[in-house]
Amino acid sequence: xxxxxxxxxxxxxxxxxxxxxxxxxxxxxxxxxxxxxxxxxxxxxxxxxxxxxxxxxxxxxxxxxxxxxxxxxxxxxxxxxxxxxxxxxxxxxxxxxxxxxxxxxxxxxxxxxxxxxxxxxxxxxxxxxxxxxxxxxxxxxxxxxxxxxxxxxxxxxxxxxxxxxxxxxxxxxxxxxxxxxxxxxxxxxxxxxxxxxxxxxxxxxxxxxxxxxxxxxxxxxxxxxxxxxxxxxxxxxxxxxxxxxxxxxxxxxxxxxxxxxxxxxxxxxxxxxxxxxxxxxxxxxxxxxxxxxxxxxxxxxxxxxxxxxxxxxxxxxxxxxxxxxxxxxxxxxxxxxxxxxxxxxxxxxxxxxxxxxxxxxxxxxxxxxxxxxxxxxxxxxxxxxxxxxxxxxxxxxxxxxxxxxxxxxxxxxxxxxxxxxxxxxxxxxxxxxxxxxxxxxxxxxxxxxxxxxxxxxxxxxxxxxxxxxxxxxxxxxxxxxxxxxx
Amino acid sequence: xxxxxxxxxxxxxxxxxxxxxxxxxxxxxxxxxxxxxxxxxxxxxxxxxxxxxxxxxxxxxxxxxxxxxxxxxxxxxxxxxxxxxxxxxxxxxxxxxxxxxxxxxxxxxxxxxxxxxxxxxxxxxxxxxxxxxxxxxxxxxxxxxxxxxxxxxxxxxxxxxxxxxxxxxxxxxxxxxxxxxxxxxxxxxxxxxxxxxxxxxxxxxxxxxxxxxxxxxxxxxxxxxxxxxxxxxxxxxxxxxxxx
Numbered sequence: 001x002x003x004x005x006x007x008x009x010x011x012x013x014x015x016x017x018x019x020x021x022x023x024x025x026x027x028x029x030x031x032x033x034x035x036x037x038x039x040x041x042x043x044x045x046x047x048x049x050x051x052x053x054x055x056x057x058x059x060x061x062x063x064x065x066x067x068x069x070x071x072x073x074x075x076x077x078x079x080x081x082x083x084x085x086x087x088x089x090x091x092x093x094x095x096x097x098x099x100x101x102x103x104x105x106x107x108x109x110x111x112x113x114x115x116x117x118x119x120x121x122x123x124x125x126x127x128x129x130x131x132x133x134x135x136x137x138x139x140x141x142x143x144x145x146x147x148x149x150x151x152x153x154x155x156x157x158x159x160x161x162x163x164x165x166x167x168x169x170x171x172x173x174x175x176x177x178x179x180x181x182x183x184x185x186x187x188x189x190x191x192x193x194x195x196x197x198x199x200x201x202x203x204x205x206x207x208x209x210x211x212x213x214x215x216x217x218x219x220x221x222x223x224x225x226x227x228x229x230x231x232x233x234x235x236x237x238x239x240x241x242x243x244x245x246x247x248x249x250x251x252x253x254x255x256x257x258x259x260x261x262x263x264x265x266x267x268x269x270x271x272x273x274x275x276x277x278x279x280x281x282x283x284x285x286x287x288x289x290x291x292x293x294x295x296x297x298x299x300x301x302x303x304x305x306x307x308x309x310x311x312x313x314x315x316x317x318x319x320x321x322x323x324x325x326x327x328x329x330x331x332x333x334x335x336x337x338x339x340x341x342x343x344x345x346x347x348x349x350x351x352x353x354x355x356x357x358x359x360x361x362x363x364x365x366x367x368x369x370x371x372x373x374x375x376x377x378x379x380x381x382x383x384x385x386x387x388x389x390x391x392x393x394x395x396x397x398x399x400x401x402x403x404x405x406x407x408x409x410x411x412x413x414x415x416x417x418x419x420x421x422x423x424x425x426x427x428x429x430x431x432x433x434x435x436x437x438x439x440x441x442x443x444x445x446x447x448x449x450x451x452x453x454x455x456x457x458x459x460x461x462x463x464x465x466x467x468x469x470x471x472x473x474x475x476x477x478x479x480x481x482x483x484x485x486x
Numbered sequence: 487x488x489x490x491x492x493x494x495x496x497x498x499x500x501x502x503x504x505x506x507x508x509x510x511x512x513x514x515x516x517x518x519x520x521x522x523x524x525x526x527x528x529x530x531x532x533x534x535x536x537x538x539x540x541x542x543x544x545x546x547x548x549x550x551x552x553x554x555x556x557x558x559x560x561x562x563x564x565x566x567x568x569x570x571x572x573x574x575x576x577x578x579x580x581x582x583x584x585x586x587x588x589x590x591x592x593x594x595x596x597x598x599x600x601x602x603x604x605x606x607x608x609x610x611x612x613x614x615x616x617x618x619x620x621x622x623x624x625x626x627x628x629x630x631x632x633x634x635x636x637x638x639x640x641x642x643x644x645x646x647x648x649x650x651x652x653x654x655x656x657x658x659x660x661x662x663x664x665x666x667x668x669x670x671x672x673x674x675x676x677x678x679x680x681x682x683x684x685x686x687x688x689x690x691x692x693x694x695x696x697x698x699x700x701x702x703x704x705x706x707x708x709x710x711x712x713x714x715x716x717x718x719x720x721x722x723x724x725x726x727x728x729x730x
Contacts, residue, residue: 432573433537434573435573435575437534437535437536437537437557438569438572438573438575439575439587440535440556440557440558440561441534441535441557441558441560441561441566441567441569442561442583442586442587442590442591442643442647443558443561443562443587443588443590443591443594443647444558444586444587444590445556445558445590446558448586448590452575452578452583452586453575453578455577455578456575456576456577456578456626456627457576457577458577459577459578460577
């Protein structure tokens with residue numbers, strides 16, 4: 001029998017699509033900056049976004065600093081050298097040259113895309129009590145629920161809009177947690193960031209709904225450099241969630257976002273991430289490089305920042321959402337589930353920097369590796385000399401599936417204060433044949449059984465997610481490990 | 487219902503079952519008694535579909551070849567094994583596990599899955615019937631359960647899944663007399679004309695509470711004697727030695 005090779009590749013495509021349901025791309029005409037990184041490109045971006053001079057100067061300062069910085073190479077997962085001159089740093093749907101005034105002005109193709117992703121922007125208004133900001137390639141396309149938030153004085157918009165409408169807030173806080181000289185990827189982001197979300201919650205206000213941003217990389221050869229800035233003023237509370245997906249492409253795509261959180265006195269920020277960027281195919285071809293800098297500053301006394309992340313996607317995940325506990329009695333938390341399958345790699349964890357007195361931090365990390373993947377937990381707990389009576393509790397659990405994957409735990413502990421107290425626990429386990437057999441005897445197939453056991457393993461972290469997303473995350477955990485049991 | 491014909495099983499070249507033959511009809515309770523190492527657990531493992539055995543012979547369950555069915559497919563068809571050592575699954579709530587299990591089986595059979603409320607009603611009733619502490623349903627599956635609680639949990643699962651063939655692998659071992667009675671009552675209350683039980687045990691004790699229709703003595707991987715309930719008593723008196 002003769003087999004048509006195009007037929008085979010088509011079937012392969014279909015097979016791939018089944019595995020990663022977000023793997024479609026949308027045909028939309030884009031405006032792109034010229035390829036490569038240069039002063040001209042940065043000026044182009046700034047100009048496209050009609051930015052004030054101070055911001056352009058800030059970007060250029062970052063760019064000049066970048067020239068002196070070296071790409072770090074201490075991480076466990078290695079990757080081929082990235083040619084930064086071969087990337088597009090700005091890509092926006094053509095229809096956005098003039099920013100749409102309302103959802104009705106949106107390109108129907110974009111709306112269709114978000115519908116496919118399960119984010120019906122229009123219906124969202126009525127259905128859920130979740131405000132969404134959607135970022136497509138480099139620009140924010142729509143923010144829902146604006147009116148309801150405005151009533152309370154809450155600002156939730158794209159960072160581009162914030163730069164225009166609330167420059168005093170942006171100017172004051174942008175780069176205040178991640179300085180533009182911080183490190184290679186963070187500095188790169190500062191030079192070329194395109195869009196992202198901005199949140200400001202005024203004093204004493206409890207944000208009445210979940211705020212959510214959905215990031216989507218669509219165009220090819222495009223880096224996505226979004227910038228998120230969240231400020232919780234005195235005594236306020238906000239819970240924020242980001243989700244990420246990308247089409248399947250054979251080449252690797254860089255995603256280097258910066259996220260800065262600032263919590264003033266008695267304020268609390270809860271930041272959750274469900275990261276499901278395209279992880280590459282089962283042979284490790286393609287996928288996103290997720291090199292993200294996320295840092296929260298507990299600036300005021302009694303403030304609290306809590307990071308929860310479910311990291312299932314990306315070819316390489318390399319990030320350490322961190323807390324600087326500057327205010328006395330402030331609290332930092334990090335809850336993480338990282339799953340790697342096939343040839344995925346992750347080097348993730350957190351940094352808890354205790355500066356204020358009576359500061360507390362808690363780290364719960366659950367790493368699951370399957371297939372040929374490799375997972376590293378790397379975390380720093382740093383207690384400064386004056387951080388009297390500070391406490392940290394760290395728990396790192398690794399679960400291995402099969403015998404071709406790896407799990408590593410690298411905790412760094414610096415304690416300069418004798419009154420403070422640190423505890424670190426780590427476990428490594430495997431899913432036992434007996435556990436699987438027990439579940440299968442109760443009618444679950446092997447994948448359902450693995451899903452159940454893994455969800456149990458991750459429960460402490462899943463519980464931290466806002467309810468609306470916990471179910472989705474649970475399913476994602478199961479899907480990510482599909483095909484990992486033989 | 488279950489026909490085992492000349493079953494042989496090896497693990498790493500070591501013969502464990504050597505021509506085991508047994509027929510179980512609907513409505514019957516069979517007890518298999520045997521000393522340590524006679525092949526009792528291997529039998530229950532093979533019936534449930536555990537991998538790692540080199541097997542020959544034939545097992546038919548309601549006329550389908552058991553060897554061609556995956557573990558979960560056997561469960562869907564109505565085979566239930568009460569484990570000798572029930573497994574702990576950290577982080578998984580007992581009632582969530584039970585509901586997942588019941589609905590997986592119902593779905594495979596083309597039956598409607600139970601929603602949370604329907605399930606809650608069912609599990610409450612069954613827990614009450616079995617004097618199973620409802621509070622345990624909210625605990626992680628078997629984590630921190632005593633030996634007796636784990637075994638009672640197996641019987642609770644059995645009563646909720648309502649299988650056609652229940653295999654009890656040394657469910658009585660490690661139970662105090664009160665727990666033993668609860669387990670026995672559970673089995674007795676589930677006895678129907680259309681289901682069957684295979685009770686694997688060391689001791690005659692359990693059979694004081696569950697009246698078997700047939701008792702078989704298993705030694706060196708095959709049944710060496712079969713009889714009625716009186717055989718268990720004889721065995722208790724004379725010991726396994728006298729049969730060898």
